[in-house]
Amino acid sequence: MSALASGPLDLVALRPQAGTQAFFRHRAIGDKVLITGFEGTWSLLTREEFGRFAAGAVVPGSELHTRLVAGNFLRAEYDVRRAVEAVKARRRFLHAGPNLHIFVVTLRCNETCVYCHASRANMDQVQTDMSPEVAEKAVELALRSTSPFITIEFQGGEPLVNFPVVQHICRYAGRRAQELGKELQFTMVSNFALMDDAKLDFLIEHRVQLCTSIDGPEQLHNAQRKLPTMDAHQRAVHWIKRINQRYVDMGLDPTLYHVEALLTTTRETLPLWKQVVDTYVGLGCKALFLRPIDPFGFADRTRLRLEYPRSAYLEFYRNALDYMLELNRQGVQVLERYAGIFLTKILRGEDPNFLDLRSPAGAGIGQLAYNYDGKIFSCDEGRMLHEMGDSKFLLGDVHTSGYRDLVGHETVRAMVLASNLDGQPDCVNCTYQPYCGTIPTFNYKNQGSIFGRMRESSVCAVHKGIQDHLFEKLAAGDPAVLAAFDRWTTHRPREHFVQPVQAPTEL
Amino acid sequence: MTEAATFIDLRFHRDFYAGAAIDEAVKVFARFGEFHLSEAPDAWCVRMRALRPAQTQRLAHELANYVLGVTVQRGGAT
Numbered sequence: 001m002s003a004l005a006s007g008p009l010d011l012v013a014l015r016p017q018a019g020t021q022a023f024f025r026h027r028a029i030g031d032k033v034l035i036t037g038f039e040g041t042w043s044l045l046t047r048e049e050f051g052r053f054a055a056g057a058v059v060p061g062s063e064l065h066t067r068l069v070a071g072n073f074l075r076a077e078y079d080v081r082r083a084v085e086a087v088k089a090r091r092r093f094l095h096a097g098p099n100l101h102i103f104v105v106t107l108r109c110n111e112t113c114v115y116c117h118a119s120r121a122n123m124d125q126v127q128t129d130m131s132p133e134v135a136e137k138a139v140e141l142a143l144r145s146t147s148p149f150i151t152i153e154f155q156g157g158e159p160l161v162n163f164p165v166v167q168h169i170c171r172y173a174g175r176r177a178q179e180l181g182k183e184l185q186f187t188m189v190s191n192f193a194l195m196d197d198a199k200l201d202f203l204i205e206h207r208v209q210l211c212t213s214i215d216g217p218e219q220l221h222n223a224q225r226k227l228p229t230m231d232a233h234q235r236a237v238h239w240i241k242r243i244n245q246r247y248v249d250m251g252l253d254p255t256l257y258h259v260e261a262l263l264t265t266t267r268e269t270l271p272l273w274k275q276v277v278d279t280y281v282g283l284g285c286k287a288l289f290l291r292p293i294d295p296f297g298f299a300d301r302t303r304l305r306l307e308y309p310r311s312a313y314l315e316f317y318r319n320a321l322d323y324m325l326e327l328n329r330q331g332v333q334v335l336e337r338y339a340g341i342f343l344t345k346i347l348r349g350e351d352p353n354f355l356d357l358r359s360p361a362g363a364g365i366g367q368l369a370y371n372y373d374g375k376i377f378s379c380d381e382g383r384m385l386h387e388m389g390d391s392k393f394l395l396g397d398v399h400t401s402g403y404r405d406l407v408g409h410e411t412v413r414a415m416v417l418a419s420n421l422d423g424q425p426d427c428v429n430c431t432y433q434p435y436c437g438t439i440p441t442f443n444y445k446n447q448g449s450i451f452g453r454m455r456e457s458s459v460c461a462v463h464k465g466i467q468d469h470l471f472e473k474l475a476a477g478d479p480a481v482l483a484a485f486d487r488w489t490t491h492r493p494r495e496h497f498v499q500p501v502q503a504p505t506e507l
Numbered sequence: 508m509t510e511a512a513t514f515i516d517l518r519f520h521r522d523f524y525a526g527a528a529i530d531e532a533v534k535v536f537a538r539f540g541e542f543h544l545s546e547a548p549d550a551w552c553v554r555m556r557a558l559r560p561a562q563t564q565r566l567a568h569e570l571a572n573y574v575l576g577v578t579v580q581r582g583g584a585t
Contacts, residue, residue, distance in 0.1 A: 391549075392520055392522055392523075392549075404564070408568060408571070410517055410518060410519050410520070410523075410524070410571050410574075410575075411520055411523060413571055413572065413575050414520075414523040414524065414575060414578075417575055417579065423579075444522075449583065450523065451583070
């Protein structure tokens with residue numbers, strides 16, 4: 001039987017001959033073979049073509065030779081300058097510094113979610129509110145970042161519970177950013193249950209980008225995100241529609257300006273992939289992030305009830321993605337964020353700087369998390385672990401730490417090295433290495449080491465499974481799918497959410 | 508306080524760093540600065556300053572990188 005037939009590649013029979021190929025990695029995708037280069041170029045070869053490539057038997061001047069030269073896969077024609085520029089483009093974020101600053105303005109929350117990642121506190125626990133003094137010191141640290149663009153993300157608990165401090169931060173940071181010449185943006189992750197017209201007026205006026213959680217259809221959402229009134233879904237939906245209408249009334253493009261919603265996938269979600277997508281589309285959402293559940297917060301305690309095999313998640317993902325692509329074919333524009341992130345790296349050669357899916361990860365060098373009490377962590381997951389009693393990712397506090405102390409912290413150094421896939425066992429040989437990323441806190445929580453062991457890592461399994469599916473789509477070459485992928489990787493900045501140069505009227 | 512009296516405190520978490528790596532790094536860098544080693548329940552601690560005060564920050568960065576490199580070479584913290 002030929003080594004080039006379908007099934008696993010028989011490399012012994014292929015008789016690979018080193019010497020003509022540039023550095024590459026390979027992986028079977030259906031009846032083709034994907035090769036990726038050091039700088040992230042890729043090509044899908046037939047097995048016969050791969051056999052010739054591996055054997056060093058590509059005829060100069062042939063169509064295959066031309067294609068391999070175009071991908072920088074042949075040593076004799078290797079364009080070092082092009083490779084350097086490509087790697088620089090993919091790692092551009094390394095020269096920035098932390099751009100995402102997560103402000104946990106309170107741990108108090110009015111909802112009780114079965115999977116709560118944030119480690120909430122009850123509504124009477126007012127000692128878990130951030131004070132204005134701590135908030136100002138956190139803002140000063142955030143604005144000392146070497147990144148020219150700063151995003152302050154209000155989180156909790158439920159940030160609307162401590163709305164006076166949210167307002168104070170908006171005013172104070174807005175003024176300080178102008179004085180310091182920093183580009184500033186605010187986002188808020190809220191369940192909206194405590195939203196009212198006055199709060200919304202303030203948030204709209206101060207250009208705070210609003211995000212919420214929608215776990216799918218009403219029954220599932222209300223079962224997982226519990227309010228005493230059991231109407232969490234209705235309240236979230238009510239405010240999503242109100243906010244989206246406000247953007248329309250302001251003359252903003254609704255395809256760009258709308259409430260972003262986040263899904264947390266539990267075991268109950270898996271069979272409901274179609275209903276989940278339909279719910280998001282029905283709400284006018286243009287994006288859906290099919291996130292698997294995290295092992296942090298309450299989710300750690302309830303995971304026996306909520307968790308699922310990653311193979312089940314990947315089946316859910318493939319079903320949902322295929323359905324979204326079918327909707328796109330019918331003219332409904334909705335994108336899947338995981339796919340958008342990977343495809344931007346694969347098709348555009350750029351990194352969208354999603355901090356949990358880049359190499360090295362964003363912990364400490366792309367983001368910092370400020371707890372209500374002034375303690376500062378490498379990332380929000382590090383803060384969650386602290387709330388669970390493990391403070392390994394605590395870097396300092398707003399009262400005594402300097403910016404350089406934080407980003408140069410010994411723990412941040414270790415996390416950066418641990419999440420640099422150029423040195424990660426298994427990842428260095430993975431075909432998807434140029435597009436992937438690992439999360440040190442996740443590795444630590446699940447496997448006891450910030451380096452992790454990728455062969456046993458559920459994150460690795462998910463990332464590989466998603467990229468397998470995307471490359472299968474690319475190999476199939478359906479024009480409608482490729483057109484959707486092109487839209488999903490077209491970056492359209494939301495400039496309205498950037499703070500204006502002029503101070504707001506009430507300052 | 509004079510500039511020469513400024514020390515930098517480094518904390519190498521025991522779960523991420525090998526104590527032997529810190530000992531090795533401090534020996535390598537000993538001729539460039541003053542180092543005081545101690546232990547906390549969760550971390551190996553180094554209080555240090557460079558012989559040239561202006562180089563203390565840089566020396567701290569170099570020492571931290573060296574400790575990390577040796578830790579990785581040893582196969583991890585344990």
